[in-house]
Amino acid sequence: MTRRYWNINLEEMMEAGVHLGHQTKKWNPSMAPYISATLKGRHITNLTRTACFLAEACNLVFDAASTGKQFLIVGTNKIAVNSVASAARRARCHYVNKKWLGGMSTNWSTTERRLHTFSNLRAEQKTGRLNRLPKRDAAILRRQLSHLQTYLGGIKYMTGLPDIVIVVNQKDGYKALRECLILGIPTICLIDTNCDPDLADLPIPSNDDSIGSLQFILNKLVSAICEGRSSSITNQ
DSSP, X not given: OOOOOOOOOHHHHHHTTTTEEEEGGGOOGGGGGGEEEEETTEEEEOHHHHHHHHHHXXXXXXXXXXXXXXXXXXXXXXXXXXXXXHHHHHHTOEEEOSOOOTTTTTTHHHHHHHHHHHHHXXXXXXXXXXXXXXXXXXXXXXXXXXXXXXXXXXXXXXXXXXXXXXXXXXXXXXXXHHHHHHHTOOEEEEEOTTSOGGGSSEEEEOOSSOHHHHHHHHHHHHHHHHHHHHHHHHTO
C-alpha cells in the first residue's frame, strides 16, 4: 500500500467536531479503545487514533482508485444526504443517500433489472415518448421513474458490485454493511461512540451526527480517490 501524506490536521478535526461522541449512557463498550475522555456526559473520541485510521483509509482508497476500482458511498440519514451526493459526484463514485433497498447488493440480479427499467424510462422521458402516451399510462410511468430516481439515482451507472463501500453512518447503514459482510466486500465505516467497530474492515472513529465532521472525513477520502484516479491516468 502506498504511504502518502494526507495533511490530516487535529485542530481542523476539532473545529469540525469530529471528536464529539454520544452521551456516555449510549456508548458501545467495544469503542473503549477509541475514546480518550468524557466531557459533560459525552464521550470524546481520540483524534490521534482517528487521524491514523483516516490516513490508512486514504491510502487504501488511493491505491484502489489508481487501479480502477469502483466505490459506493452510503449515507441515508438526513444529515448525510447532501454531503454524500456531493462527495460521490466529485470523486465519480456511486452512492446511496436515501433508503437502502433490502438486497440491493446481495440480490444484485434484481437490482440490475431495476436499473435496466430505470435506464429505459429515462430514455423514454428524454425522447419525449412519455408525452405521447395516454395521460394515465404516462402518469404511472412518471411515478415509477421518480421512485427509481429517488432510490437508484446514485447507482444508475453501476454495472456490477462495488469493490469498496464507504458507510458514513453505521446505525442507518447497517443493512448495507451486513450485505457487504455477507458478500465479502471491503468496507470503510465512520464509527461514532455508539457503534460496533468490529463490523467494519476499516473503522474511522468519528462523529457521524455532524455535517462538519462528515464533510471533513469525506473530503479527505474523496481527495485521495481523485488523486488515485489522476495517478492512474498519468501512469498510462
